[in-house]
Amino acid sequence: MPRGIKKEHLPSKDCARCGKPFAWRKKWARDWDEVKFCSERCKREKGSEKLSQISK
Template sequence: MREQDQTKICASCGREMRWRAAWADVWNEVRYCSAACRSRKVTPQDRALEGAILDLLAQSAPKAAVDPSDAGRAVGGDAGRALREPARRAARRLAAAGLVHVVQNGRVVDAATVRGPFLVRRHP
């Protein structure tokens, strides 16, 4: 595979990042897609959101899907609305790890490239 065709998943947001010429010398060390992700990293709150998503899925029917925002409300209480995007990042990281599927309009989609609202369900 040519270097230009290589991709990785960002350790913070779970999105796909493609090889860039600027990263040619350090491609093996690249973990984050942007300066924002590099400064944010993965916090204990992010791990709590991942756990909340897995707990919600464990409490639901085997083929049921949950909204990542529900995990934000479970972790943040009244401030759960502010955790909507962190919960989406947590869902993408779980999907990248192979623990869940991201579902949009009833179909499994690529978590690294999904846009718009999505749900999460257990990986079979």
């Protein structure tokens, strides 16, 4: 990405676990298509929330 891009113009996705939107980061530049989670915490807990909703 070129320098000087404002945050509102960066690509974004919704987290696969929590559903919150998150924006592109430089460290994800090479594998942006494979990024699914907004944080390491969501990545670690990827199945726990969905399982608890099903059992209710």
